[in-house]
Amino acid sequence: MARPNQSDQRREELTPVIARSFAELGYRRATTAALAQRCGLRENQLYRLWPNKKAMFLASIDYLYEFTAAKWRELLSSDDGRTPAERILTWEGEHRGESGLHRITFAGLNETDDPDIREALRQMYQKFHSFIIGQVQEHRADKDHNEHPDAALTAWAVIGLGMMANITHELKLLPHDMRGRMVHDVGTHLLDGGQN
Amino acid sequence: MARPNQSDQRREELTPVIARSFAELGYRRATTAALAQRCGLRENQLYRLWPNKKAMFLASIDYLYEFTAAKWRELLSSDDGRTPAERILTWEGEHRGESGLHRITFAGLNETDDPDIREALRQMYQKFHSFIIGQVQEHRADKDHNEHPDAALTAWAVIGLGMMANITHELKLLPHDMRGRMVHDVGTHLLDGGQN
DNA sequence: ATATTATGTAAGTATACACCTACACAATAC
DNA sequence: GTATTGTGTAGGTGTATACTTACATAATAT
Secondary structure, X not given: OOOOOOHHHHHHHHHHHHHHHHHHHHHHHOOHHHHHHHHOOOHHHHHHXXXXXXHHHHHHHHHHHHHHHHHHHHHHHOOOOOOHHHHHHHHHXXXXXXXXXXXXXXXHHOOOOOHHHHHHHHHHHHHHHHHHHHHHHHHHHOOOOOXXXXXXXHHHHHHHHHHHHHHHHHOOOXXXXXXXXXXXXXXXXXXXXXXX | OOOOOOHHHHHHHHHHHHHHHHHHHHHHHOOHHHHHHHHOOOXXXXXXXXXXXXXXXXHHHHHXXXXXXXXXXXXXXXXXXXXXXXXHHHHHXXXXXXXXXXXXXXXXXXXXOOHHHHHHHHHHHHHHHHHHHHHHHHHHHOOOOOOOOOHHHHHHHHHHHHHXXXXXXXXXXXXXXXXXXXXXXXXXXXXXXXXX
C-alpha cells in the first residue's frame, strides 16, 4: 500500500472556501469552475473529494450551522450577569449577517424541491431551534415573567427575527444600528413577555 | 394601421401563470421552455411580451405583492370588532403559505447579486412594511398598552414571523395548527406588548 | 381589397456548465 | 527498487437552455 489518504482533512480545509463561494455567488453562479479556482484546484480535484456539486453545497449547509453555533457556544461561557440568551441577542444584533454565510440559506431555500437539500435545511433549522429553545427556557427560568407564547414558538419567532435581520441587511432596508435595535429590542421583548 | 396590440392584457393574464411556475420550480428549473408550455405558448411568444427571463421574474415579484395585498385589503373592510391587524394575523396564521407564491422570494433572495432583482425585492418588502406599520399603529392607537418596541421595528419582526411561517411550512418543521398559533400568538404579542 | 401589424409554428444557435478521461508525476509501503 | 495509490495538469463531452430567425397565417384599419 502507499500514500495515506488525506481527503477528510482536505474537505475540512476546503469547505469554508466553498461555503463562502456559495454565499457570495449563489448556487447558480457558483460554477464548479469558480469553486475550483477559489480552492486553488482543478474541477477534477474537487470531484475527487465530493461526488457532485450538490454534495459540496450540503457540506456548506453543515458548515453554516457549525460556524454560527461555535460563536454562540463561545458566548455562552462568557458570563457577565446577563442571561446567555441576552448576550447572544446583543451579539447578533451587532454582528448578524457579517459573515455573509446566511446567503447559503437563500440558495438552499430556492432548491427546496431537491429532497436532499430540503432535508439538510430542515435539520439545520431544527438544530438552531433546539439550541434557541434551550436558551429561551433558561432565560425564563431566571425571571418573574408575564404571559408569553410558549418557548418553542418563541424560538421559531427568534429565528424569523434573525432571518429578517439578514434580509434587511442584504437589501439595505435598515441601517446597521436599527438592525441591532431590532434584534435586541424585539428579541428581548419576545423572551421576556413585554417588560424589560 | 391594423390589429390592436393586446400585449398589456396578455401580460396580465399570463403573469399569474408565470409566477406560479417560478414558485413551483424555483428560478433555475423554471426554464423558458417550461414557462412557455405552462402558458400554452411557444418560447418565442413569451419573448414578444417580455425582453428576457429576468423581466418575467420581476413581473412575478410584483404579482406576489399584489396578490397578498389584495387579500389583506379585503380583510380590512370586514369589520368584526377586532382590529384589522388582528384579523390579518388570524387569517395569515390559518392560510400562510397556502398559495405557494412565497417561494418567489426564495428564488429572488438567491439572486440578490442582480441589481434589478435586488431592487424589486427591496421595493416589495418596503411596501409590505408600509402596509403593516400602518396596521400596527392603528392597532395600538385603539388600546392601552405597555412598553413595546417601536412600530417600525415591530413591523419588520412581523414580516420575519411570516417568513418563518413560510419556511416551517415549506420544510415541514411545524404542523398546520402550530403554525397558526405561532403567527397569531406571537404576532399579537408583538402588537400588544405582552398583554392580550 | 390591401397594406399593416399581431399571432402562431418550427427550427436553430451559441454558450455555459456539470462532470469525465487520460496521463504524467510524486509519495509512501514493502 | 518497485508496486501501489494519491495528486496535478490538460483537455474534452454532452446536454441544458436562454434567446433568435424565418416564415406562414390571421385580424384589423383604411
